[in-house]
Amino acid sequence: MQQGSVLVRAHVCVSVVFLFPLVSSQVLHRQTCRFIHGPSQLPMVAREGDITLGALFSLHDATQDLGRNKNVFLYRFNFRTFRWMQTMIFAMEQINRDGRLLPNITLGYKIYDSCSNPLYALRTAMALMSGREEGSGNTECQGNIPLVIGDGGSTLSIVVANFLGIFQLPQISYFSSCACLSNKKAFPAFLRTMPSDFFQVNALAQLVQHFGWTWVGTVAGDDAYGRGGAQIFNDKVTGMGACIALYEIIPKNHAPAEISRIVERISGSSTRVVLVFALEQDANALFSEALRQNLTGVQWLGSEAWITAAILNTPQFHSILQGSMGFAIRRATIPNLQSFLLRLHPSSFPDDPFVVQFWEELFKCSFHSVAGGELSDRRPCNGSEELASVKSLYSDVSQLRISYNVYKAVYAVAHALDTMLRCVPERDPLTGGACPDIRNIKPQQLLYYLKKVDFTNEFGEETKFDENGDPAAMYDLINWQLLETGEVQYVTVGRFDETKSIKLEIEEKQIIWNGNQSQVPVSVCSSSCPPGTRKAFRPSFPVCCFDCILCAVGEVSNQTDATECMTCPPEFWSNPKRDTCIPKLVEFLSYSDTMGITLLAMALLGSCATLAVALVFACKRHTPLVRASNSELSFLILSSLWLCFLCALAYIGQPTPWLCQLRHTAFGVAFCLCLSCILGKTMVVLMAFKATLPGSNVMSWFGPLQLRTLIFLCTAVQVVICGTWLGLAPPLPRRLMNRESARIILLCDMGSTLAFYLVLGYIGLLAGVCFVMAFLARKLPDNFNEAKFITFSMLIFCAVWITFVPAYVSSPGKYTVAVEVFAILASSYGLLLCIFAPKCYIILLRPEKNTKKHLMCGRRGHAFNRSLSSDVFTTSHSCGKQHYDHNTSTMRVNR
Missing domain, CATH: 1.20.1070.10 (Rhodopsin 7-helix transmembrane proteins)
Known part of the structure; x- marks a missing residue:
């Protein structure tokens, strides 16, 4: 068994060696994100401890260069991610000072910058596993890191989880929400404090259904997070009877022509509600083009990746993003965090390679006259700058959401380690009667205890993982509301809690929609068919596009958007509006008509x-x-x-x-x-x-x-x-x-x-x-x-x-x-x-x-008279009389 494990590790090490040339072929903007051939040392911030945890943070955002060299990536320092990293350090130092968790045990860390690039993320993960830096003489593939916290993006976490899962090394992500990561067969050692996109998309679909939007557009980022979430959303809303008016993908290189086409497609569409399921960088590129084309009248729905991103909360975007709505993970106020963040200064942390970059980017200065081999056009940094004097994303603690996820991830690991420390030998299911060695932790042991973590933190929130390694899904419904001061405030207008029977709660009266409107926008391909009509679907159009046809006589529809009209019972008939059956009029020949x-x-x-x-x-x-x-x-x-x-x-x-x-x-x-x-x-x-004929006896019969x-x-x-x-x-x-x-x-x-x-x-x-x-x-x-x-x-x-x-x-x-x-x-x-x-x-x-006389004589000399009122029948001929007596049956003629 041990020999098989060595072979697997050797195979992974060899695979990694072959990957290095691919990674090093990229030309990068900053020294910290540059791969070169030969011995080099990845930038890392570390602190020794009895137990050392690994961590990955994308401190630089990567954007592909649109010039001739398509392999060139440009990188920008991310203040928000840097705050997440500092929050992890803050949580570890807080645990080390507090004797209730892990007494007599100190936590250390090794933190790498994955540079928002899958290849960098893979290389840093391998560095954590090997316990060495590239170019060192250590050839072991297994280091002393029992767990990795990170990475941020879903695409990066998938790459890292595929690698770490081979060794069953636990990984806790604070920002990866792709539903695909819940697959324990593919990612057996992956856990996260970020809810799965499945729950967020479910909340978004219920939001669409709640407001009656049946004609919705979807724009996704070109990564696992965007494509996966958008696809689940499309399937959800179509299953609820809505239709997708458009589905577009934001390219990772943010090609202007393609993004311009996407904005034009949105503008030309009849939909008024568009979901943007993308990272903040991709959303920023889309909204910048929408602002350039003066795209207005669209109600934007946002995913949690950008709905509270401060990079978009700038005055230039307020005109189009005011009224935007989306779900964000629960935020918290972490005491003493802001003072901890403001402690940084390059002179206090000379061994931290990220503090100098952070300082230079924040204050737009340079500690060296030459940067990257070129003369720097920035002013020199004199060290007298103060963080408290500058308002930045780094020091903004009003929206601690991902930072809170990082905080919970650190405490989840601490509670798992503390449970291992307090184990009872006879009850431990993994070691056969012996407790784990806390100073030589095997990854499988820590993974087992992590899955059993269940505690309530000082904020009153329970932290635990389900069978898929996911936390309970709880979101705040955020609405961008423009204040009179010109600033946008994130107002919580509802909540989504997967653990409750009524999952979605919305306070509609507090919502301000796009265009500073209080009325819910209407986004339908065809208006609802009122009672008395039925839907007639248009050929070659989605089911949400239809015409309303009046029900035939004798048929009714008593509900909105009926697909078929119901035939009235035999004794009933449809009223003129065709929305109810009334008794038929009983028709007969009456005295009233x-x-x-x-x-x-x-x-x-x-x-x-x-x-x-x-x-x-x-x-x-x-x-x-x-x-x-x-x-x-x-x-x-x-x-x-x-x-x-x-x-x-x-x-x-x-x-x-x-x-x-x-x-x-x-x-x-x-x-x-x-x-x-x-x-x-x-x-x-x-x-x-x-x-009258002689001898006739006929009258005797009459x-x-x-x-x-x-x-x-x-x-x-x-x-x-x-x-x-x-x-x-x-x-x-x-x-x-x-x-x-x-x-x-x-x-x-x-x-x-x-x-x-x-x-x-x-x-x-x-x-x-x-x-x-x-x-x-x-x-x-x-x-x-x-x-x-x-x-x-x-x-x-x-x-x-x-x-x-x-x-x-x-x-x-x-x-x-x-x-x-x-x-x-x-x-x-x-x-x-x-x-x-x-x-x-x-x-x-x-x-x-x-x-x-008149009756007896006719004009022609003949007259006929009969009298049957008596028993005598009398005839007259030529003004004479013939009497027929019925009693004697004789005829008498008078002349």
Whole structure:
């Protein structure tokens, strides 16, 4: 096993040797970040201790030169990172002074500058592992560093973790948030006090969902932090129903043409909310170009890497970044830290290679007349400068967030070491009964205890790691608010705590949005579809781009942004706004609508006219015309016509079971009675002339008794049909509910269509017989030939009912009933007017014609008069009389 470990270490050492030429090929701006061939010593600040911890800080920001030599990097000293480094030293000295943790044990450190470059980070990590500097004679790959704190950037930590993980050497990062680092198979020894981007992105996605933004742009840095976080964010928000309007990557070399294109893309997009998930250097390059192009009206969302970065909190950016919002890790106020930071002076730390650079960059002076082989254009540093007199990112302790992460990382290591120091031999699971040697710590032992760390610091915050080596995710929601003094203040307007049931809490009233607005900006591709409409997605567009289409009739949508309209139940219909179902209107031929009132008036008028005719006939019953018209049949016909007019009223109003049964039966029986009487009258008129022939005995078959029997039998047939109809399949009310109609048609179902057409067919048969017989008798000589008028009445009757059938079948809804009522009234009026109007005319207006003489003598010398009111039937011929006595069956002729 030991031999295998040696082989692995040897392989790593060889790999590192081959990497050195690649690293040394880069030409760098500062001596501290320059790799050269041959023996050299990496800049390092160190302090001896019983236990020495390694640390990596990117004290210089690297930017690729855009000139001809693409391998040249320019470096700038980072005051913020230098403060993080000093915070680590502060925490270690505080622990060494405090006897509660690690009593009689002092912590030392070796701190390297990784220069924001993966190759530098790898080389410094190898230097920590080997326990030597490049060019020394030590060939061991394993040094005495049990743990490394760092690095800052996720890309740098990935490189370092891949190397340190081979040896199971614990690594605690204070600023690496890439979600990929939670993969314990790839990074088994990696832990961090910085929450994973997974939680930050989850908070950002909930923020987008909370404010209803569905059209969001994403701009990411070209590194593991930016690409990984932006991709998780895009997946999250699309899963919530939002869409990504644009997705751009900021190049690491900050090429002006590419960044200009990104800003133009943002400007041309319709989105008003853009997330910038990038490091502060990349964000600075983007916002500088946005400021140059005067890009306004964009609500910027920021990741924790830049949302509290002081490098962006300058007056030049206030016009575009005012109102920006993003999540930042929890900050803390560390007592005595600022005084510790202000203690620095080059004369006090002559062996610290970073203090001189820091001093020169802060005060823009130089301790040497020649720098980097060239004459320096800076003024000489005289040593009288004071840190307290200069406001800088280094001495600003108002936003101690990453510094607090460094502070927690140091204390986590101290608590793990303290637990190892206080171990009980029988209970230690790693050493088989013996406690670890605190002065010769094996990395696997320290990693085990680090994973078990769980303590609450003096700020009341619990520090521990989950199974992925991540801390509990807690963020402050930061809002950039421009004060009247012209300064931007970071205002906490909400919080995100992964450990709580309600993770995101927002104080909306405290938020000031971009443009100094208090109203939440709207960022959608298409406005929400109100209730009553549905989404119609546009082809070749994201799902957030759609048109709003009004629901079809009979369909509703009662929610915003409905994708489908719901069909109303059969008895309901959509309202004009299409947002709710309302009961359908019940439609029937009622007394309240115009058609019903008109038909009602016609029916009442017809019944009144029938009663008026009956009254005239009753008053003039002794006149020759009334007597000659057979008053008994006339009154029976008038009674049946009166019933026909009244039965039309049964068709008006809301159908009920008894009303539906009354409609068709009353109609069928009333008309059958009327036509039976007319048939009898027509037969008598026709047969009377047959009786004038010598030896004819035909009238003996048409006496009053025979006529009554005929009428009864004809009517009884219809009564039997209607009775059978009511007994087997009676008409009942029925509701016709067509889904495509806004009305429920309430009508009487015929029950049996066959019975209905039998009733109509029988009435048609009687009408046809009457018509034929009346037609045959139409030219019989008489001053008042009634057969002519019966012919006209039957002609009208048949015409009405022949046209009724197609009109009845094709009429919708209540118009079906109206057609039937109209047919009843039209045929009734036809019978009343054709048969009785001429008689009433003579009785009321031409009484001189209502005489026996006029009725007995015709213009042609022939007259026909009949009287069936008695048992005597009288005919006149050539103004003479022939009497036929029904009692004696004899004929008498008077000349």
